[in-house]
Amino acid sequence: MPDNQQIDNGKSLDVIVVGAGFAGVYALYRLRKLGFNVRVYEAGGGVGGTWFWNKYPGARCDVESTEYSYSFSEDLQQEWNWTERYAGQPEILNYINHVVERYKLSPDIQLNTRVASLVYSEKDNYWTATTDQGEVVSARYCVMATGNLSVPKLANIKGLESFTGDTYHTGLWPSNSLDLRGKRIGVIGTGSSAIQAIPLLAEQAEQLYVFQRSPNYCFPARNRMLEPEYLTTTKANYPALRKAARNSASGNALYSIPEKPALSVSTSEREALYEERWAGGGLNFLRAYTDLVTNKDANKTAQDFIAGKILTKVQDKAIAQTLTPKDHYLGSRRPCTGTNYYETYNRNNVTLVDVRKDPITQIVAKGVQTEKELYPLDVLVSATGFEAITGALKNIAISVDQGQTLNQTWAAGPKTYLGLMTAGFPNFFLVTGPGSPSILTNMLPAIEQHVDWIGCCLHHLRTQGLNRIDVDITYQDDWAQHLNEQAAKTLLPLSSAWYVNTPVDGEPAWFPLYVGSFGVYTDKCDQVAADGYTGFVLSTVGSDCTNRTLGSLVKEAVLQ
């Protein structure tokens, strides 16, 4: 009998955490430190979430490694030495494994176990999870650390299953050392994953065909090895850097704070700053001016600059044109960073297929058939993204007393209060889910902020003799409206990005992410907690929760 059965019998678990990526691992650390009995369930054979699955060539973070790392432990950040400006997937996976080992978290993480259903009992005030291993466990609280980009999506193309060569999805890549030398490789998609993989696949392939539907903007990453002096200075400055990241617009202390609108300066001044940002590399380009993602004309100046760069990099001017985005504003879809991406199209063994002009009609046994041509392939790579933001949650049958499911509740799009909980699903917490800044920020501070908030909340419930928390739906509706209002101030809702909800039954969709500043959002969450959890409904069910002890509502005291 699995040992969880025993846990279930005693109902001794306080918290079920789903997912052992960066969010789940930190939730275990934090909640355990607060004295809760926690168990983490992870579908994969290892920890790391995104960084466990995305082993495709070139997989690398586009946030600088010294910022894409936990800040909760001074010892940890002083000990760990990042080797590159942007850490590659293997190094990030080593890091998260190190954290698990250092804090002895493994015993409470159950790998190779997918949570299939989660049912809340109103009467007992317990969540019961059933796993794909047939285990049944109950706990008072659930923390969904399921990730925003964890369910790979395949292209909706006829005949995909009939291809007889090898097929891979970037988000389910089998091994870092997969050898594709000498193969004829097709890549469907030109998002962040493809943009990183294409230059390296091109080096291996006999012939590489890239099937592009929408071109994306790609900033040069300018990755480099980190000098020891840089690390020493960063480590000395970590307290200030972490604080600045938490108060910043996107959780990044290393991005500059724009001072002026793009249209307030002369063309030559603007071009000079764009050149500087292009040379510096990475997403900091978007911080050049205050109005780049709010004003169409300002945005156009940056679009034109990048179009010019693509023209200088790609020898064939027609290919350069095809690679230049014309259907969306810069920053309205998540921009990509890459190394030698545009230059790769100068190689003799790389062919760009514009599927807007020559659509794929079907996948056949031997390759990809477009209206005009058959592209024979040995390997087909789907770089077609994810069932983003809610995909992993939707794959779990989540309900209250076998009643309305979360999928039914969210049929017209996910609604939450502060991105932390959704009304009608008590004691059920989300980490970096819909309604929060989520993937618009640096995920590491976003994860730490959510987990810390949840930890403080559970501590508060326990010390106040409470055991149930739900959302007041009026606050949730107001939050959805606030999300829309914030998004409407920007160009983001105007794109067809994977995070923009499509209208259902003609009803306008609400924007599923908080577009305002991460620092403002963090303050709002803190204020809600300090005011006694405004907008949440706290109560006690049953009689097992009478031991009211004096507890601190001061976040810093709780999180020591």
Ligand code: N01
């Ligand atoms: O996925 P995507 P991704 N025919 O959804 C195309 C994060 N990330 O895995 O745009 C042809 O962006 C689709 O075309 P279109 C990051 O947040 C971060 O690349 O729908 N093409 C698109 O080009 C990122 O935003 C890092 O027209 C089809 C592509 O597939 C997110 O993950 C690295 C098609 C999907 O792109 C997702 O990135 C990697 C079809 N039928 C990922 N269907 C870093 O940190 C889909 N497509 C650097």
